[in-house]
Amino acid sequence: AKIINISQRDLSDTEIKLLSKGLKFTPTPKGNKVDLIKDTEEFCRKLRLREFFQDNDYDDGSLVRNRSNFKPKTNRDKHLEDYINCLKSSASTNQNNQNIKDNISRSERSAIENLSNDATIVIKEADKGGAICIMDREHYKKMVMEQLNDRNFYHELTSPEDARTMNKIKKFTSVYADSLTDKEIDYLNNFEMKSSNFYGLPKIHKSKEIQHGIQAKNATYVKLPQPGDLKFRPIVAGPACPTHRLSNLLDIILKPLCKLVPSYIRDDIDFLNYIPDSVDANTKLISFDVTSLYTNIPHDVGMESITYWIEKHRDEIPSRFTKDFIIDGLKLVLENNHFFFDNKYFLQIKGTAMGTKVAPTYATLFMGYLEEKLFSRTEDVFDANFGNCIRKNWKRYLDDCFIFWNRSLDDLNKFHDLLNGLHTSIQFTMEQSEKELPFLDILIIKEDNRITTDLFYKSTDTHQYLIFSSCHPSHTKRNIPFNLARRICTIVSDQHRREKRLKELKSFLLKQNYPVNLIDAATNRAKEIPLPELREKSRRNTNSHKIIPFVTTHNPRNKNVFKTAKTCLPILHQSDNLRSLINQQDIINSRRQPPN
Incomplete structure (x- = not known):
């Protein structure tokens, strides 16, 4: 099922058709010349x-910095000014794609407004x-409040604390x-x-009532009564909260x-x-999962774990960042x-928010610290x-762990007790x-020794x-079949299964x-890549500092000023200085996604 309705509201056929396109679907926007001109000026x-x-790349060693708004004086190079005037003229002319066909009907646009303005419901991705x-909405609020009323993890405040926290950060710096x-x-x-902002994502995969309802109806759209066993994954979204930038700096460090x-693995491809090609015939596949890791990390043991890794690998951290700086910042x-x-x-009051930048690193190092105790106790x-x-x-x-187990079940149970005693x-x-046993997005299969x-x-x-049909840049949509096919070729080792x-x-993409x-074409391209190349870690582009991205909001109704930037480059290259500074390949097209 793509759409699961556990509300009292009935959806119209048009609303179902709209939602079946997915929450990432973007309708064709109106032309927006103002934004295009602004983006061109920034380029x-x-x-x-x-x-x-x-x-001359001046580098003062800063790991983070605010975006500079410095504007050099104009008319330093005549050919540069001619080139810039060409771009600005192109951006300011009327849109040339007014006849672009809308990718949704008028009734679907009305459905967007109806769903957006309906205060009685909440729509979330599972x-x-x-x-x-x-x-x-009232049921959703009630369910979330049940989580927030757990005084072991959360405490209600009488007023916002943002200004006070900003003062703490100023004092810290x-x-x-x-x-x-x-x-x-700065x-x-x-x-x-x-x-x-706090919100909860419904864990429909762990609700037996929802799963039973989906299997019984087997349809794209399923309407079910409110389940009594639905839980939510807590998310604290704070992309501009007082601590988000300090969290980002600590994560980099x-x-x-x-x-x-x-035990660290970067991702499922890593x-x-x-994974070995073969194991002993008596080997068992074992996975462990930590229950609600992020919210259960005690602050004091979390600080112990960070201190442990800093002291063990002091050379990995720039010397100017002392242990006290990192601990106080955390x-x-x-x-x-x-x-x-x-x-x-x-x-x-306990654990770390799932939305803060340093959370995965903090959780990884905390678990690594407990594992050091595990290794010792196992001995x-x-x-x-x-x-x-x-x-x-x-x-x-x-929080996901895996091991190939060669010992007895009694030893396995003892080992499990060791884990739960950490x-x-x-x-x-x-x-x-x-x-066979799943781990992340991989199914590990044991056939005899293989x-x-x-x-x-x-x-x-x-x-x-x-x-x-979503209004995304064409290169984004073209890359989706290739990236998905490449992922299959990377993970699926047996040719028949692949x-x-x-x-x-x-069939999914059709x-x-x-x-x-x-x-x-995407599938054939992915199949041609050798397996070792598929599984190797991607390398960073070392020449990325030379790139000058022309960033615009994707809009098929807007003029393609990037095309002008490429075709008018000979004007710029009349300057001997700029010919050596800016190459054709340095200027790249970068599209941000319009609001959906």
């Missing part, structure tokens, strides 16, 4: 900066699988002024602040330590490189995680060889199999890929109206 400013600073869930550059201090203190945690982020929900203000309870074996073969991505707040659930891998889909996965998955993918020739 021209970048050109002037390149001419002003030449190729926590996993991509389904859309419609809920009664003053105390640690010697650790920070002027640009970093970045942490000067920005447009906005309070964090601490992230290099993650790769030094023995995990593939640790305390600021963790102890000031306040947000609002339904016009009420709350403070999270004590079992033996040194087994302790070393666990250290080498135990792999984890945040800290009272951190408890592990376990799954085991002798044949290990193969397949793509794993949860039962709630709707395969709700972006519909081809072909089956690629055929499935083709339902989303992707052209068959685009799908076939």
